[in-house]
Amino acid sequence: MLLYIYFPIFKVDRFYASSQLCNNCGYKNPLLKDVRIREWDCPICGVHHDRDINAGINIDREGNRLFSKVKQEKK
Numbered sequence: 915m916l917l918y919i920y921f922p923i924f925k926v927d928r929f930y931a932s933s934q935l936c937n938n939c940g941y942k943n944p945l946l947k948d949v950r951i952r953e954w955d956c957p958i959c960g961v962h963h964d965r966d967i968n969a970g971i972n973i974d975r976e977g978n979r980l981f982s983k984v985k986q987e988k989k
């Protein structure tokens with residue numbers, strides 16, 4: 915027996931500032947346009963971020979937001 919599982923794919927806008935947004939409070943840090951900065955502390959909430967992990971969390975969150983939007987539209 916074959917079991918198929920379908921995962922929807924959502925394309926996050928390329929201009930979405932995934933690495934500049936604090937995943938804890940949403941603050942957008944303009945200094946992070948410099949890609950050489952790999953770790954940073956949010957000046958608002960104080961959380962320490964690894965640039966790539968923070969971006970991954972933000973992209974996951976944005977994908978879930980887009981998925982919820984599609985689910986709402988289908989109702």
Ligand SMILES: [Zn+2]
Pocket residue numbers: 936937938939940941956957958959960961
């Ligand atoms: Zn923050």
